[in-house]
Amino acid sequence: MPETIPGTEDIEIKPGFEERYKSILGKDYNKFMEYSLSFLRRSIRVNTLKTTVQEIKKRLKDKWTLTPVPWCKEGFWIE
Numbered sequence: 001m002p003e004t005i006p007g008t009e010d011i012e013i014k015p016g017f018e019e020r021y022k023s024i025l026g027k028d029y030n031k032f033m034e035y036s037l038s039f040l041r042r043s044i045r046v047n048t049l050k051t052t053v054q055e056i057k058k059r060l061k062d063k064w065t066l067t068p069v070p071w072c073k074e075g076f077w078i079e
Helices: 015-036 053-060
Strands: 043-045 066-069 072-078
Touching: 053 072
Parallel strands: none
Antiparallel strands: 043 072, 066 072
């Protein structure tokens, strides 16, 4: 279960938003809201129009731990 962002416990969801996304997501709506109000893993995606994956790995290796995102060859989780 993801860590909830402090202060979101009392957030008011507008009825139109809730209706729309419940109709789209069905039973997955509650999970969607849970993740929408939680911290997610930090990640980056390399814009290969401006640089290369190898260049970014070289530039960030001293200060960051990069873990490849399995479904995106230009994506990395960062720590």
